[in-house]
Structure formats: structure tokens, C-alpha cells
Amino acid sequence: MTQRAGVVEPPLLEPDDTAGAATSSGGRRLPRGRSATSLTPTSGLGLGVALLWFSLLVLIPLTAVLVQASEGGWSAYWDALRSPQTLAALRLTVGQAILVTAVNVFMGTAIAWVLVRDHFPGKQVLEVVIDIPLALPTIVAGLVLLSLYGPSSPLGVNWANTSVAVFLAFLFVTLPFIVRTVQPVLLEIEPEVEEAAASLGATQFTIFRRVILPSLTPAIASGAALSFCRAISEYGSLVLLSGNLPYSTEVASVRILSYIEGDKLTEAAAVASILLIVALVVIVTLDVISRRVARYG
């Protein structure tokens, strides 16, 4: 990662702030020491109030999920997870999420490359199009996909209520993640480096593999983690699209919902705990990636 010359004086900005991947993907870097001060009485009170609200809204409820999951002990926990229907839902969710993340690694990088290096009329529109899946309410996303891939599709396909629908829904909602983590890093790599490699006789593929890809890897990894996490937790876009058929198109979050509706809160919490743990792992991974980029970038 190249250092951006003279943006802000170093003490205020971490040297790694040019590594946009880190900043954009959730691993914000905080300033070390010099510009930050210890708490004053007023800010201490502010911190207390903020932490109270954060606990009431986020920490206590999420803890409640883990406590509820452990209510019946380990055996009940495993039984809930090992019921054939839950197992099928988890297998489908994780399988499709991995598949979608793989597609995103390739397509997300390609889209980011086109947005940064290519110039053509209408490119600005694509910038907005990339973010539509994040901004669109998930239930509307389901309706949107249904219109092209459902029963009245102008393409003549009907993928509603099949596992392809799950794949499409995951693909739609995770579209922006890798694009948005790779894009800023690609912006920082100067085209001159590629041109130098080309003038020395490197082929397009070699340039990409040897010059560009190594700098992009942390960003792609962050984006892939976010993408996987988003896919396994998806619910809204599947409601109208996938039919939620047990053993065939039912995903983990739908399984949780039917447990809640059946008033089986312990079983619901058991499945939820899996999603929660994956979310925590992803958050920690992003933090670690951003720190590594900061150190070696």
C-alpha cells in the first residue's frame, strides 16, 4: 500500500489510513494516544450513559440469547441443533453462503476494477446501482427478484421456491461488500506500477496476479467475511421468494422464526447462537485484518 503524500500530519492520522479496506470494512482504526485524552468528569458521565443505552439495547439482549440457548444444558442445545430439519436448514444456509461468497470474490473484484480503471458513459449510475441492495428494504428485494426470476418472469424461468432462489437472494443482498472494500484500495494503487510491469513484458494476467492481487488480498478477505456473514443471516428477501419449504429452501433464520412462532424459545436461541457466534468471529476477523494491514501495509 502506497503512502498518500501529505494528507494530514501523521500524529492525527494513522499511517495506515490509506489502506481503505480497513477503514471501510468495519475495522476502524482509533488514534493512538497523542490526540486522545483521558476522561474528564463530563465525558465520563457521557460514557456511562452511552454504555447504559448500548447495554440495554444490544449487549443484554444478545447475552439473553446465549443464556436462553444454554437453558436446557448442553444436551438440549445439541438436540436442538441436530434435529434433521434444523440441520438441513443450516447446511443449506452455509452451503449457499459459501457459494455466493466465492462468486462475490470474483465478481466484486471485477466490478471494483471496472469502476476504478474503466471509463465509459453511465459509470456513475453503476455506483448507485451497487449500493441499491444495501439500501433496499429486504422484503422489497425479494419482490424485486421475484419479478425477474419468479412465475411471471420475462426470461421464462421460474426459480421461486427452489434453492436457486436462496442463491439469488444471497447474491443480491451481498453485492456491495467486496466491491466497496476493494474499490478504495484499488484507487490507491497507481496505474504507473502496472504500466511499468507491462513495459517489462509482463502479461495482463501476470500483472494482476503479481502486482495488483497481493495488495487487494486483505480487502477481498474483509469483504468476503462481511459477505458471508450477511448471507447466513439473511431473512427478509427470502420470505416471498424461497417459499421457506422445510428440508429444501428453509434457511437458518427462517428456522429461528418458526421456533419463535411455536414458542420454542430455547431451540430458537440455540440456532440464533450459531449466527451470533459467526457474527462475532467476523467482527474479530475484520479487526485483526485491519490491524495487520496497519502494521505491514
Added chain:
Amino acid sequence: MGDTAVSRTTTQWTLRVLVVGYLTLLVIWPVALVARETFAHGLAPVLDALRQPEVIFAFELTLSAAFWAVVINTIFGVGISLLLVRYTFPGRRTLNALVDLPLAVSPVVVGLALVLVYSGRTGWLGGSLEQVGLQVIYAPPGIILATAFVSMPLVIREVVPVLQEIGTEQEQAASSLGASGLQTFVRITLPAIRWALLYGVVLSLARSLGEFGAVKIVSGGVAMRTQTATLLVEERYQQFGAVNSIIAYTAAFILALIAVLALVVVTSFRPDKGTPR
């Protein structure tokens, strides 16, 4: 060199066609079809749908819940951003990572988590709250909590980088000249972060208006009582009949329109284009 230039152009064209084709099939075409479906029978049925009391109620409820969630998230977000950037305290790094958690947690898990704590029947705190007359689950406060939960990090993610970049020199100068903490914030810090704050608020608002899964679990989705706009789309789409279908499409179209407008605002006014949120 000539060969390289040719292969460069070929690669460029291949990628361009691939990307545009992919985005057309995945996003542009499907979104356009929903717009066309909404207005398939002209404007009149859409306007009729908008006059239905259930539709008016759902949008009013959605707007008021989103409003309160955004107010809470703005105050909390600016406060926590200042604390994270300007102060050191034990656990700061953990808190910095944890505030992103709501974006990573499934909406269904969010709903379940809130029910486990705030449900009047079995919740940890719900029973006591109901004794003092505050029903949270299956009521508007639950909808506000769920909405505030899922959109919580958006303001923080916008404000923190800007606070880091502007540094503390001006703030220190102001306070050394005798400005109070509040004066420094209003005169120096707030103007510096105003654009970031605006983007954060717009993004939170868009996210809040569109929340579905978490709200579905905590609200129960009873028409004219706890049914928000997204829940209305689901219910009406699954019912038979042209009227229900047009209501579902109209509500979905309005939600999509708001989302796209919010995006256009953020994308076109953001000075550093190309960098993500």
C-alpha cells in the same frame, strides 16, 4: 507493446460487458420490473391504494418509529464517536469493535434477543416495565428498539473517520481561549462533521424505514396497530386479489423510491466519491 495494448483493450471490454451484464440481470432489470408492475394499470389504482387506511397507518407508524430511532442513533452516535476518538479509557478497542455488531447480527436474532429481554410475559426486564405501564413487545416501543438496533452503527461509521481527520487543534485552540465544552462542540466540532453526520442520518433513515425481520418479530404485525410498511408488503403480497397485489406493489415501490433517493443524495453530495461508507 502493440499486442499488450490490444490485449488490454480486449480485457477491458470483456470485463466491462461482464460487469454491466451482471448488474443488469441482478439489480437493474428486476428493479425496473417492479416499477413497471406497480404502474401496470396506470396511476389511478396506485393512488387508490395510497388512500387505504391500512396503508396510511402503516406508513405513519413506520415514519414515526424511524424518526425516533434516527434521533436516538444521532445523539448516541455522535456521543460515542467523540468518546471513541477523543478519549482513552479501558475497553475502548473492544467498544469500537462491538458498535459494529448490530450490522453483522441477523435481524431475526435481533428480534429474538429483544423479545427475550423485553417481552412482558417471559422477558428479563419486560415484566417490570409492564408493571409501570410500558409495553415494549407487540407495541411501538419495541418497533423503535428494533429499528434503533439495526441502524445503530451507521452514524458512527460516518462520523468517526471525519473526527479523526480534523484532529484536535482547533478544538484545543477554542478551549484555550475560554470556550466551554458545549461551545467548542457547537462552534467547532459540529460544523466540521456536519456532512458526515448528514450522510449518517440519511443512511440510518433509509435503513430504519426498510427494516423487516426484527420488526416482524417484536411487533406482531397486527394491521392498524403494529403493522409497518414492510410488514404490509409481506401480508398483502401473500393475500389473493388484484387490490392486495397493487397495495403490496405500491408500498414496495414507495419504500424502494425512498431508498434510491437516499442513495442518490449520499452518492452525489459526498465529496470523496468512490470511497465507501
